[in-house]
Every structure is written in C-alpha cells, then in structure tokens.
Amino acid sequence: MFNTIAVEGAQFGDEGKGKITDYLAKKADIVVRFQGGNNAGHTVYHDGVKHALRALPSGIFTPKVINVIADGVVLNPQELIAEIDDNFPKGTKLTNLLISSRAHLILPYQIERDKMYEDMLKDKKIGTTKNGIGPTYSDKARRISLRVGDLLDKDYLKERLHNLAFFSNKELEANGYKTIDEEEVYENLLKYAEVLKPYISDTALYLNEKIIEGKKVIFEGAQGSLLDLDHGTYPYVTSSSPTSLSIPLNAGIAPNKISKVLAIMKAYMTRVGEGPMPSEVNNDFANIIREKAHEYGTVTHRPRRVGYLDLPILRYTCLLSGVSDIALTLFDVLREIEDLKVVVAYSYNGIETKNIPSNPKEYAQYKPIYKEFKTIPYYDTKKIKSFDDFPNEAKEYLNFIQKELGAPISIISLGPNPEDTLLLKELI
Numbered sequence: 001m002f003n004t005i006a007v008e009g010a011q012f013g014d015e016g017k018g019k020i021t022d023y024l025a026k027k028a029d030i031v032v033r034f035q036g037g038n039n040a041g042h043t044v045y046h047d048g049v050k051h052a053l054r055a056l057p058s059g060i061f062t063p064k065v066i067n068v069i070a071d072g073v074v075l076n077p078q079e080l081i082a083e084i085d086d087n088f089p090k091g092t093k094l095t096n097l098l099i100s101s102r103a104h105l106i107l108p109y110q111i112e113r114d115k116m117y118e119d120m121l122k123d124k125k126i127g128t129t130k131n132g133i134g135p136t137y138s139d140k141a142r143r144i145s146l147r148v149g150d151l152l153d154k155d156y157l158k159e160r161l162h163n164l165a166f167f168s169n170k171e172l173e174a175n176g177y178k179t180i181d182e183e184e185v186y187e188n189l190l191k192y193a194e195v196l197k198p199y200i201s202d203t204a205l206y207l208n209e210k211i212i213e214g215k216k217v218i219f220e221g222a223q224g225s226l227l228d229l230d231h232g233t234y235p236y237v238t239s240s241s242p243t244s245l246s247i248p249l250n251a252g253i254a255p256n257k258i259s260k261v262l263a264i265m266k267a268y269m270t271r272v273g274e275g276p277m278p279s280e281v282n283n284d285f286a287n288i289i290r291e292k293a294h295e296y297g298t299v300t301h302r303p304r305r306v307g308y309l310d311l312p313i314l315r316y317t318c319l320l321s322g323v324s325d326i327a328l329t330l331f332d333v334l335r336e337i338e339d340l341k342v343v344v345a346y347s348y349n350g351i352e353t354k355n356i357p358s359n360p361k362e363y364a365q366y367k368p369i370y371k372e373f374k375t376i377p378y379y380d381t382k383k384i385k386s387f388d389d390f391p392n393e394a395k396e397y398l399n400f401i402q403k404e405l406g407a408p409i410s411i412i413s414l415g416p417n418p419e420d421t422l423l424l425k426e427l428i
C-alpha cells in the first residue's frame, strides 16, 4: 500500500474538491493536478481568505506541500502567471510548485477556436468555459500542440508554434474569424518562459520516486465524473478524464500506486453548461439552494442548474472509479430544506432502470423515481463533533446514501472553511 489518495468529483463538477483537497493537504506531502486546465474553479478558504484556484493545485497555500501540475494538464501560461499574482503577494516566486515539461500549452489559437466552435454549434453548443480546453486536447491528439518543455528551447518553440499557427489561422480565416499574429504570440511565450522556467521538470519521475519513498500524495481531480470524456454524458463533457481511471496515464504512475479513491459528492446535484441532468428542477428546492449555497459558476458566473441527489449517477461513479470513501459536502445547505428527496432509479418507456445510457437524448428523457426524506431541522454546525451529534433526520439521509453506494462517508463538510469539516475516518 502506498500513501496515495485520489480526490475525484462524483457529479458534474463543483462538488467542493478544492475545499477538501486543501483540508487534507495539511497532512500530505504532495498535491497533484493531473487533468483539465483553467476551466476548473476550486474555491479554497485558507486562513480566512477566499481563493478561486484555476490551474494551481489546492495544496498551494500549505508551504510544506509540493504542488505538481502533471503531464495530463493543459496549461495557459499567461493565466497561470496571473493566478500566482492574484493569490500571492506581488513578485512571489513559489518554492512549492512543479510543472511537467510534458503538459500541453493553451495558446490564444485554441481559445479563439473554442469560441468559434461554440458559435458555430449555435443551439447545439456544449456550453464550454471558452478557455481553449477542447481545442488544446484535440491538438494534442493531432500532434500539433506545444508543450511546457518547448518553452526551454527557443528555436524548437518557434518551429512548433509555426505549425500550430499555420493550421489554426487557416481555420479561423476560412470561417471569417480574425487570425492571430504568430510573432506576437512568440514574443509573449519567451516572456512566460522566463517566469515559468524554475518550475519546469520531469514530474512523473519525481512522483514515482516520492511515492516509493512513502510520501503522502493527493491527486486532485478537476471537473466531475459525469463530465468525463469517455464515461460522461458525451458530447456534453469536458475534453479530459476527471476520474481516477486517468490518473496513471496523466501523472505517469502505475495503476497500483493509487491506494484510495475519495469521491467528493454534493448533498444535492448541480450542473453548469448544457447536457442531460434527470434530477434537475426549477422549483423552490432549486431556488432556495441556489441562493443559500450561492450556486453560480466560479469561472463563468452562470447560475448552476440544481437537482436532487442522484444515486444512479453516484453508483456509476463509485463502480467505475473504485471509490473507497465518500466526502459529502454542502450538507449544511440541506438544513430546513423542504421537499427533500433523492433519485433511486429512473423510469424510461415504462421500464425501471438504474443505468446511465450512452445516448444523451435518451438520458434527457429519463424520469426520476424518488425516495422522500423528512426535512432536516436546523442544527448548529459548530456543535457537530461526531456522527451521533446530527439530528435523526440527517442521520437517516447519510445512512441511506452510504448503504446504497457501498462506501463509507468518511468526511462530512458543513461549511466552506476547513474548520467546518467532520472527519469520521483518517484518510491520509
């Protein structure tokens, strides 16, 4: 057994991965972001200050923790520099950050194309964050994108950039969009290279050495399992794999080096962007929760769609990702909420099912079958020191979930700050 744990969003993103990662990081040695890019918005309250992290791992505020941006991430260098400046005193050189030379760069070409593809899709759009995520991953597969390590070789950088600019500008121009000046991008990249140079390294090698030494490592997923490119509600997904399944490939470690998988679950469901969400409602339950928990996107500020907790989705995540433990977040939000229920199965064409179909049009027609729960009365979250301190109505909800999912709820989160966390089992 290695001292490693995956932190994975079990729904459609925004489950509180940042909060839980920062909380667990105090006991860890290394935190690794392994996929996605600045489409993520991870909220962390550290020492009472609110931070919205995009590409930086959520262990960044704990100085003894080394934070790794691994191979599978797509990185916007300009935005990363801005993120460091926004979250640390001006001119700070982080001593606890490593960036993989194999991570791919998001450049203006991919951002423009992300916007262009969304425009062209019109009412069939995905609702992306328009940060160039999809085009960068597709350019990676087409073998025309640039990598972080390319910043260290000026001539090679120019060569690679020319290739990307050639294909991208041709496409932008053909569709009536403004082309992007290659020379200007190159000059900017040389400036970013100077700032990022000290962080660039072979992170796969580093991680393997440290895991074997017995260091405590957290792999922090971005997005959520239902936004997984392969296993989510395709095409309404992101362009990487947020599940634990992708960690070996994206961090460059073997599958047997991941010891635990912690699924982060909101006590209800939210989704931003397009795509099916059977438990979505537009009623008091949704409206009250949206305001109480401020369910608006961290990145795009769009109102999040709200629904009841969906157990078929969570079961699917638990099975696919080998979930060993659950962190239930935003549980405080359910206090005094009326009309509390969870989805236990779906009905489709008169047939009951617990499966998630691959066709999103079919999935959009699934009607939830619910189990109702009594309203959880108000309780003071500060007085909850053990599971037994919860009101009976809360215990019933929690027990039902862990029994149905076959994994223990090892963390219950009762507020955005680290001190609002009930740890029921040591995880790292």
Ligand code: GDP
Pocket: 009, 013, 014, 015, 016, 017, 018, 019, 040, 041, 042, 043, 044, 293, 298, 329, 330, 331, 332, 333, 413, 414, 415, 416
């Ligand atoms: P992430 O993307 O998974 O890191 O989640 P986000 O940060 O995008 O969204 C989670 C939101 O819920 C943030 O505003 C957090 O500050 C907040 N939050 C996290 N855990 C809790 C909790 O247990 N209770 C409450 N009330 N808010 C929480």
Ligand code: IMO
Pocket: 009, 012, 013, 014, 015, 039, 040, 041, 042, 126, 127, 128, 129, 130, 131, 132, 133, 134, 221, 222, 223, 224, 227, 236, 237, 238, 239, 272, 273, 274, 298
């Ligand atoms: P965190 O890490 C919620 C959604 C977008 C869109 C789809 C594709 O904060 O949980 P993309 O820009 O990735 O190509 O958009 O995925 N999306 C997220 N939704 N939380 C996120 O990240 C998300 N990252 C992407 O809204 O529907």
Ligand code: MG
Pocket: 013, 014, 015, 040, 041, 042, 043, 298
């Ligand atoms: Mg988020």
